[in-house]
Amino acid sequence: xxxxxxxxxxxxxxxxxxxxxxxxxxxxxxxxxxxxxxxxxxxxxxxxxxxxxxxxxxxxxxxxxxxxxxxxxxxxxxxxxxxxxxxxxxxxxxxxxxxxxxxxxxxxxxxxxxxxxxxxxxxxxxxxxxxxxxxxxxxxxxxxxxxxxxxxxxx
Numbered sequence: 202x203x204x205x206x207x208x209x210x211x212x213x214x215x216x217x218x219x220x221x222x223x224x225x226x227x228x229x230x231x232x233x234x235x236x237x238x239x240x241x242x243x244x245x246x247x248x249x250x251x252x253x254x255x256x257x258x259x260x261x262x263x264x265x266x267x268x269x270x271x272x273x274x275x276x277x278x279x280x281x282x283x284x285x286x287x288x289x290x291x292x293x294x295x296x297x298x299x300x301x302x303x304x305x306x307x308x309x310x311x312x313x314x315x316x317x318x319x320x321x322x323x324x325x326x327x328x329x330x331x332x333x334x335x336x337x338x339x340x341x342x343x344x345x346x347x348x349x350x351x352x353x354x355x356x
Contacts, residue, residue, distance in 0.1 A: 203305060204338075210304070210331070213298075214296075215299070217291075218276075218279035219279075231264060231329055232328055232356055234325070234326055236289075236324045238271050240273060241273045249322075249345065250281070250291075251287070253289040266290075267289045267290060268289075278291040278292075326352055326356065328356060
Protein backbone atom coordinates (compact mmCIF):
# COMPACT_ATOMS: atom_id res chain seq x y z
CA UNK A 202 0.00 0.00 0.00
CA UNK A 203 1.19 3.51 -0.72
CA UNK A 204 0.09 6.30 1.54
CA UNK A 205 -2.39 8.60 -0.14
CA UNK A 206 -4.92 11.16 1.05
CA UNK A 207 -8.41 9.69 1.36
CA UNK A 208 -7.18 6.11 1.80
CA UNK A 209 -8.22 3.96 4.73
CA UNK A 210 -5.61 2.02 6.69
CA UNK A 211 -5.56 -1.75 7.08
CA UNK A 212 -6.83 -2.97 10.45
CA UNK A 213 -3.62 -4.78 11.45
CA UNK A 214 -3.24 -5.59 15.14
CA UNK A 215 -0.72 -3.67 17.23
CA UNK A 216 0.19 -4.39 20.86
CA UNK A 217 -0.18 -2.05 23.83
CA UNK A 218 2.54 -1.76 26.48
CA UNK A 219 0.31 -3.97 28.67
CA UNK A 220 0.52 -6.70 26.02
CA UNK A 221 -3.09 -6.27 24.85
CA UNK A 222 -4.03 -6.26 21.16
CA UNK A 223 -5.00 -2.90 19.67
CA UNK A 224 -6.61 -2.32 16.29
CA UNK A 225 -7.20 0.95 14.48
CA UNK A 226 -10.88 -0.05 14.19
CA UNK A 227 -11.09 0.65 17.94
CA UNK A 228 -10.76 4.36 17.03
CA UNK A 229 -13.72 4.26 14.60
CA UNK A 230 -15.70 7.49 14.56
CA UNK A 231 -12.95 9.65 16.03
CA UNK A 232 -10.02 11.60 14.64
CA UNK A 233 -6.62 10.00 15.20
CA UNK A 234 -2.97 10.98 14.92
CA UNK A 235 -0.58 8.10 14.28
CA UNK A 236 3.05 9.02 14.68
CA UNK A 237 5.53 6.36 13.58
CA UNK A 238 9.01 6.74 15.02
CA UNK A 239 12.21 4.64 14.86
CA UNK A 240 13.20 3.70 18.41
CA UNK A 241 12.38 4.36 22.06
CA UNK A 242 14.88 6.30 24.17
CA UNK A 243 16.85 7.85 21.33
CA UNK A 244 17.22 11.65 21.31
CA UNK A 245 14.87 12.52 18.42
CA UNK A 246 12.26 9.93 19.35
CA UNK A 247 12.29 10.98 23.00
CA UNK A 248 11.80 14.63 22.01
CA UNK A 249 8.98 13.72 19.63
CA UNK A 250 7.18 11.62 22.24
CA UNK A 251 7.61 14.31 24.91
CA UNK A 252 6.28 16.97 22.51
CA UNK A 253 3.16 14.94 21.65
CA UNK A 254 2.70 14.08 25.35
CA UNK A 255 2.98 17.75 26.30
CA UNK A 256 0.12 18.53 23.91
CA UNK A 257 -1.97 15.43 24.73
CA UNK A 258 -4.61 17.46 26.63
CA UNK A 259 -5.01 19.83 23.68
CA UNK A 260 -5.37 16.92 21.25
CA UNK A 261 -8.00 15.40 23.56
CA UNK A 262 -9.83 18.75 23.79
CA UNK A 263 -9.93 18.80 19.97
CA UNK A 264 -11.41 15.28 19.97
CA UNK A 265 -8.26 13.72 18.52
CA UNK A 266 -6.71 10.49 19.81
CA UNK A 267 -2.94 10.04 19.72
CA UNK A 268 -0.95 6.87 19.12
CA UNK A 269 2.82 6.55 18.81
CA UNK A 270 4.03 3.44 16.97
CA UNK A 271 7.44 1.80 16.70
CA UNK A 272 8.83 -1.72 16.35
CA UNK A 273 10.00 -1.70 20.00
CA UNK A 274 8.57 -4.37 22.28
CA UNK A 275 5.63 -3.64 24.60
CA UNK A 276 7.97 -3.99 27.60
CA UNK A 277 10.41 -1.45 26.17
CA UNK A 278 7.50 0.93 25.50
CA UNK A 279 6.40 0.64 29.13
CA UNK A 280 9.91 1.43 30.40
CA UNK A 281 10.06 4.41 27.99
CA UNK A 282 6.67 5.70 29.21
CA UNK A 283 7.66 5.31 32.86
CA UNK A 284 11.11 6.88 32.42
CA UNK A 285 9.82 10.01 30.66
CA UNK A 286 6.27 10.30 32.07
CA UNK A 287 4.75 10.12 28.59
CA UNK A 288 1.04 10.86 28.18
CA UNK A 289 0.73 9.93 24.49
CA UNK A 290 -0.21 6.23 24.21
CA UNK A 291 2.25 3.92 22.45
CA UNK A 292 1.81 0.68 20.55
CA UNK A 293 4.23 -1.94 19.33
CA UNK A 294 4.29 -2.93 15.70
CA UNK A 295 6.96 -5.54 16.28
CA UNK A 296 5.39 -8.33 14.24
CA UNK A 297 6.66 -9.07 10.76
CA UNK A 298 4.19 -7.83 8.18
CA UNK A 299 2.81 -5.30 10.65
CA UNK A 300 1.13 -1.97 9.98
CA UNK A 301 4.36 -0.08 9.22
CA UNK A 302 5.35 -2.82 6.75
CA UNK A 303 1.95 -2.61 5.03
CA UNK A 304 2.22 1.20 4.76
CA UNK A 305 5.78 1.16 3.44
CA UNK A 306 7.04 3.06 6.48
CA UNK A 307 9.29 0.16 7.57
CA UNK A 308 11.86 0.54 4.83
CA UNK A 309 15.47 -0.04 3.88
CA UNK A 310 17.78 2.69 5.12
CA UNK A 311 21.50 3.27 4.80
CA UNK A 312 24.05 4.76 7.16
CA UNK A 313 27.82 4.80 6.72
CA UNK A 314 27.47 2.44 3.77
CA UNK A 315 25.52 -0.14 5.78
CA UNK A 316 21.96 -1.04 4.78
CA UNK A 317 19.38 -1.93 7.40
CA UNK A 318 15.62 -1.93 7.90
CA UNK A 319 14.21 0.99 9.87
CA UNK A 320 11.13 3.08 10.54
CA UNK A 321 10.70 6.18 8.39
CA UNK A 322 9.53 8.87 10.81
CA UNK A 323 6.02 9.56 9.50
CA UNK A 324 2.84 11.06 10.94
CA UNK A 325 -0.70 10.49 9.71
CA UNK A 326 -3.83 12.46 10.58
CA UNK A 327 -6.89 10.24 10.21
CA UNK A 328 -10.35 11.81 10.00
CA UNK A 329 -13.44 10.54 11.85
CA UNK A 330 -14.42 8.50 8.78
CA UNK A 331 -11.14 6.59 9.02
CA UNK A 332 -9.48 8.18 5.98
CA UNK A 333 -6.03 9.75 5.77
CA UNK A 334 -6.54 13.51 5.93
CA UNK A 335 -2.87 14.56 6.10
CA UNK A 336 0.53 12.88 5.72
CA UNK A 337 3.84 14.12 7.10
CA UNK A 338 6.62 11.98 5.58
CA UNK A 339 10.25 12.09 6.76
CA UNK A 340 9.32 14.21 9.78
CA UNK A 341 11.72 16.70 11.33
CA UNK A 342 10.95 16.66 15.06
CA UNK A 343 11.32 20.32 16.05
CA UNK A 344 7.88 21.97 16.08
CA UNK A 345 6.23 18.93 14.50
CA UNK A 346 3.75 18.09 17.29
CA UNK A 347 2.46 21.68 17.33
CA UNK A 348 2.06 21.64 13.54
CA UNK A 349 0.08 18.38 13.75
CA UNK A 350 -2.09 19.83 16.53
CA UNK A 351 -2.94 22.86 14.38
CA UNK A 352 -3.93 20.60 11.47
CA UNK A 353 -5.97 18.34 13.78
CA UNK A 354 -7.81 21.31 15.30
CA UNK A 355 -8.64 22.57 11.78
CA UNK A 356 -9.99 19.17 10.67
